Structure formats: structure tokens, C-alpha cells
Amino acid sequence: MKSYGIRPSLETYNLVIRGFSRIGQFDDALVYIDEMKNAGLKPNTETYDGLIQAYGKYKMYDEMGRCLREMVSSGCLPDHVTYNLLIREFAKAGLINKMERTYQALLSNRMGLQSSTSIAMLETYAKFGILDKMEKVFRRVLNSKVCLQEDMIRKLAGVYIENLMFSRLDDLGLDLCSKTGSTDLVWSLRLLYHACTLSKKGMYSIVQEMESNQVPWNVTIANIMALAYLKMKDFMELEVLLSELPSRYVKPDIITVGVLCDACMSGFRGIPVKRIWTRTGFFDDTVEMNSDPLVLIAFRKGKFIRDFEAMYSLVEAKTKKKGSWTYCHLIDSVETHTKTRLMGS
Incomplete structure (x- = not known):
């Protein structure tokens, strides 16, 4: 451009600065900021927003603060895009105090909170288990169109x-x-x-x-109830539930099998259920995990699942490869591994 006598515009400089920033070449980006200033072009919020976003990407949070101070000292006041960007970057980093201070600055300047910023704050409060603030932000998000x-x-x-x-x-x-x-x-x-x-x-x-409401069951619904019955040791209800899964067109998964095996270890008479599942050919199917993750969050992993994970990590370390498992193979392998471990201890 310069060789043709074309004077780069502010937009051109902003693109160059953003491009260098995105790949972490901040020295080059700063060189072009100085060059644009020497050319009589004043950096605008877009110039600094690109830098701030890139600093956040590379976890350079002190540089973010310095960039903001430089922005203000040069007479370029942050706008709502800048504040929202800062809040999101601080939220991703778990810098809650900085996130909240920036949020208060946004409010004091009567600027709007973007929906993506609200969600970033919500996720941060949830991650750190800050219940009251999490619920407050959730209500705000719920009342929006997000x-x-x-x-x-x-x-x-x-x-x-x-x-x-x-x-x-x-x-x-x-x-x-x-x-x-x-x-x-x-x-x-x-x-x-x-x-x-x-x-x-x-x-x-x-x-x-x-x-x-004619809502069919799925394996998540079945496992939630099965785990509750197991915890209550209500084996009568558990047998009815597990036995009727085929008629409800619900295919058990590894969690369901874990419930069955854990219940059998606690005195549950699982033979009728196993007989029904055998007739459907279930035990020859490939092992799957189809339940919603909330199931294990709520009930934790049972003994069978924990034993399987311990055995699988050992097998994988020895064989260095992953293969498919059938439920029959799974149950036999876990039982063998558990017996071997008990004998060794």
C-alpha cells in the first residue's frame, strides 16, 4: 500500500493489529499501534478490543489491565463492547473479583450486558459453586430471550x-x-x-x-429410578422396573448393568431379570453409556462401575489398545478381576 502511495486507514491498521495479536505476536501489534499514532491516526475501541481479546486468549491478564489503562489515558474511553469483552475474559479465567469490578463499572456507565456475557458470568459462578450469585444471574438470563x-x-x-x-x-x-x-x-x-x-x-x-403426556421412557429415566430403588434397597420395585425395560423398549446401558450387579451383591435375586435380558440378546450387545451425565453426578459411581474402571485402566495399560466389550464379557471380566484382587490382598 505504501509503495503505491496509499495511506493505510484506521480500519487497515486495526486489521493488521488484530491479526498479529491473534497469533500472539504482540510486539509486532504494538509496533503498528505506534506507527498509526505517528501517522496521525488515533486508536479507537476496536483497536484495543482486539488486543484485549488476544491477551485473554493467551492468559496475559496483567497486560489486559495495562491495555485498558493505556486506552483510557489516550482518551479512548471503553464502550459497552470493551466492558463486555473484559467481563467474559475475566470470567473464563476465574478472576471473579476483576469480573465483578468490571461489571459494576459497566453498570455505573449505564451500559448493557450482552447475553454471552451473562452466560459467562453464570458459568463462572456455577464452576466455583457461588450459589446466591449463580441464582441471581440465572434469573436474569431466564427472564431474557436467551x-x-x-x-x-x-x-x-x-x-x-x-x-x-x-x-x-x-x-x-x-x-x-x-x-x-x-x-x-x-x-x-x-x-x-x-x-x-x-x-x-x-x-x-x-x-x-x-x-x-405420552412421553416414552429412556435409559436415563430408568436408571434414575433404579438407582433410587437400589439406595432404598427396595428390591421388589427394582425387579419390576428392570424386568419391564424390554417391554418399554428401553435398552439398558452400563449404568443399568452396574445397578443390577451392585444389587445382587447386596442380596437382590437378579436371576429373573438376567433371564429376561438374556432372551432379548442384551448381554451380547456392545457396552454403551447412554445415560445423561446427571445420573452419575447425583448418585455417584457404584462399586461395579468403579471396579470396571480400575480393571479397564489396567487392561488398557497392558494392551495399549481399546477394544469393544459385550456386557457378558464385561461382567465376567469385572468379577474375575475383583476375585483376583481380593485373593492378592
Whole structure:
């Protein structure tokens, strides 16, 4: 451009500066900032926003602060894009104090909070289990037009479970339903509330509501109830549940098998269930994990799953390869590994 006598514009410099910043070549980026100033062009918010975003990408948070101070001292006042960007970058880094101070600065300047910024703050509060602030931001997001991703909902649910606030799971399910309708996650959350409190009456009410709405079961629903019955040692209900899965067109997964095996170790008469599953050919199927992650968050891993993971890590370390397992092979291998370990101890 210069060789043709074309004077680079502010937009051109901004593109060059952003490009160098994105690949971490900050010295080059700063050289072009000085050059544009010498050319009589004043950096604008877009110039500094590109730098700030890149500093965040490379976890250079002190440089972010210096960049902001340089921005203000040069007479380029941060706008709502700059503040939202800073809040998101501080949120990703878990720098809660800086995130909150920047948020207060945004409010004091009467600027708007972008939806992506609200979600970043929500995710940070959930990650660190800051319950009151998490709920406050969640209410704000819920009252907006933003639709939260299901993974974010699971993070919120995980915080409630960790704090034994199981009734909030039902509230969360109903709140989600108001935004998205009755999804599988909605039913799982509402059922989990009653399962975690070991309320058979509550679980029945959710199942009846599902049936009245013609909502079919899935393996997540089945496992939530099965784990609750196992925890209650209600083996009669557990046998009925596991036996009727084929008629409900629900294919068990590794968690279901874990429930069956753990129950058998606690005195459950599992032969009728095994006979039914054998007739369907289930035990010859490849091992799968199809349950919602919330199931293990709520009930933790049972002994069978823990034994399998210990055995699998050992087998994988020896063979250096992963192969497919059938449920029959899985059960036999775990039992053999457990017996061998007990004999060795």
C-alpha cells in the first residue's frame, strides 16, 4: 500500500493489529499501534478490543489491565463492547473479583450486558459453586430471550446436587420447560428431585405425568429410578422396573448393568431379570453409556462401575489398545478381576 502511495486507514491498521495479536505476536501489534499514532491516526475501541481479546486468549491478564489503562489515558474511553469483552475474559479465567469490578463499572456507565456475557458470568459462578450469585444471574438470563445450552443447565443442577438442594432440580426443570418445552432433560431433572430425596410417591407422580403426556421412557429415566430403588434397597420395585425395560423398549446401558450387579451383591435375586435380558440378546450387545451425565453426578459411581474402571485402566495399560466389550464379557471380566484382587490382598 505504501509503495503505491496509499495511506493505510484506521480500519487497515486495526486489521493488521488484530491479526498479529491473534497469533500472539504482540510486539509486532504494538509496533503498528505506534506507527498509526505517528501517522496521525488515533486508536479507537476496536483497536484495543482486539488486543484485549488476544491477551485473554493467551492468559496475559496483567497486560489486559495495562491495555485498558493505556486506552483510557489516550482518551479512548471503553464502550459497552470493551466492558463486555473484559467481563467474559475475566470470567473464563476465574478472576471473579476483576469480573465483578468490571461489571459494576459497566453498570455505573449505564451500559448493557450482552447475553454471552451473562452466560459467562453464570458459568463462572456455577464452576466455583457461588450459589446466591449463580441464582441471581440465572434469573436474569431466564427472564431474557436467551436459551441456555443443556450443558449449562447440567452445571447448575450439579451445584444444587452438591449443596443438597434437590427441590431446586424440580424448579430448574420447570423453568427450563417454560423456555424449551418438555424435553428429556426437563423430565430427568424433575425425576431426579424425587429420586434424590428417595420419594417413591414423587417418582410415581412424574412417571404418571410422563405417561399422560405420552412421553416414552429412556435409559436415563430408568436408571434414575433404579438407582433410587437400589439406595432404598427396595428390591421388589427394582425387579419390576428392570424386568419391564424390554417391554418399554428401553435398552439398558452400563449404568443399568452396574445397578443390577451392585444389587445382587447386596442380596437382590437378579436371576429373573438376567433371564429376561438374556432372551432379548442384551448381554451380547456392545457396552454403551447412554445415560445423561446427571445420573452419575447425583448418585455417584457404584462399586461395579468403579471396579470396571480400575480393571479397564489396567487392561488398557497392558494392551495399549481399546477394544469393544459385550456386557457378558464385561461382567465376567469385572468379577474375575475383583476375585483376583481380593485373593492378592
